[in-house]
Amino acid sequence: MTALSPLRQPAKRYLLWCANEHIEFRIPEINAISSMFNIPLMWIDKPKEDPYLIVEMRNEGDARRLMSRCMLVRSCFELWGQGNTEEELHSSIKLFPLDMMKPHLAPEKTFRVRVESFNKTLKNAEKLKKIESLSYLPFEGKVDLKHASTCLHLLEYYGLHPNETHRGPYKLFLGRWVVDGQRELISKFSLKSRTYIGSTSMDAQLSFIMANFAQVQPGSTIVDPFVGTGSVLVAAAQFGGHAWGWDIDYLTLHARTKPTRHSQKERTAGESILSNFEQYGLKHKYLDVVVMDNARPFWRDVPYVDAIITDPPYGIREAMERVGTVKGPKTAEDTIKQQSSSHHFPSKMNYNLSDVYCDLINFAARHLVVGGRLVFWLPVFREDYDENHIPSHPCLRIVFNCEQVLTVHASRRLITLVKTRHPQEGEVGKCQVTDLNAKFRDKFFQAASLTKEERASLKSMFPRDKRGQGLAYRLGESKNKTKVLKMEAASECSSGQHNMLLDICSKLPHLANLSLVKFTFGGRVAMDHRVYTRQFEFKLGGRTVNAAPRHFVCATLCSASVGTNSGDLSPTWPLPGKKVVPVGVRTMVVAARTKVGKGKEWKSGSYSPYITSY
């Protein structure tokens, strides 16, 4: 019946206004939810970065069901018109069938119109003007600004870059508000107010996204083999899953570890994983948590799990441990000693990261029901990442793979696998994990000891946008083209970097018109944090540019935004060189941020010049 109804009912277009974060997770999340609820969904517009998505769905009921789980969508609107310019928008609204508009604007209804702009603040008068431009709509009801039954939203999108808003909006939409997403859960389940948290508790929003990827439904059984403080399970329970968890760390499970909250000295009696469930009224979703070693699971051999959602330890903030001993064979004395104690606490040894994943995947192959999902984070060293590194198993198929950038060189990927069939005899242990995963920890700490220059060159290779999101696709596009200019020498701070910049300039004939007059470095390497007037001075196309104190200087020689600067400050000097100067190595950015003054102004000592090339 569900298959037929799209034929009987013409599909409607809906606009999904998404949150401007975790962009890589946005579309997979919507796909996961629509396939879980069996909602036929057709993508009309699926931009990579822009926070407005357009989909076709059968009816409003479907839209509401979809939104009942979406974490990354702010609101859903019935799309009445769209365009790249105001004229296009209005002509598109006029094409929208009147009989679909009229019931919502009828005399017995109340209405209101809101103008919402993305990346630009509009004055009230401007907004009013825009609202009045819609006067041709067949409004018959009364205006009610507080409790209107019909809320029309005029959405204007001014791009993602805060410095490029001078032109008009890129896209405009008019939509009737249908329903909001589940963003309010983020503050309700915020870790700030959670009873029991630890050093690696999962952020509320990401936990819900994980639960969505795992397609948690009421009545399903969810397990987390690295339960920790239960932060992932709480989200799954909120969506109706019944949760089991285990962990090797006895102290964490019993809330006896050192508190991680800044102000807290001791754990209180009320803290436990169960108390986290009780806090949100989810006690009935809590099954049990058990102390158990993942290398030796004590579960009966039946496929009883609908979804496994977990965040294994990466060995950075939480140790990777399993039961075992690295000592020689036991002596008889040891055995007696152990038996005499009624509570035996086995010794622990290091648990290799690839073994962690191997055991996890094998557990999934054995205990998931067919169609059940395994959702887990995989830490990767970005430079070495390759799709083949993702653990695989003949019985599991990969569904999603989304990146969350953590540092310049490290990120983690949320991997979603689905079980396609039960393993045959001898197939359980067939998990394939590459050894590279195991090196993550070493590399992570190696990278921490990089020199400033090495880090700068890495930074330019792996841009991290202001939302802290991974730009994996950008990385993919530019991977082959990018050639990092080797920044040699320059071990000494000011003179070294000065020479380096000169060196770069000499290597690039395109930059002939850029000559460095004087380049004094304050920044993180400077001994004293004072900046004098006109210290930052260089020539650009025949013009000498001087940086006034208290001013943020940003000479961007390309269209690329200064990836390394802080987004809260806009350039106060509209440099002529802000226009694009193509450079051999793609782009070159010289930026400095100066700080003079105290307290409220800018963060002390926060000026740092960057020379980056990518």
Added chain:
Amino acid sequence: MLGTILLTAVRRMKLMTHNMLTSKGMKNVKEGFPLKIQAEEMRNVDIDYDRDFITRMIPKLDWKALVFAAQCVGHKEDLPDTLPEGYENDNELLKRLHHVLLEVI
């Protein structure tokens, strides 16, 4: 015996969890199921009844082990020796199961 060792370390456990655990991970254990229970203290908690979940879990349970466990904690009379057919519609049984599985810890 081995089972007892495992469970002494556990302070509270639901019978639902007990039904899923074995001691197979230990050396020289072949069957390791069901685990013996030496309950020192029992408590009842109130958990919202979720018929859908119980119905979904029943096929995954080992009935014999459940009856054994219920006997250990003194709830033998709540359960029939074998799982009757058509249990999906027997609300009374499902409710009793809910109590034994989730509310006794």
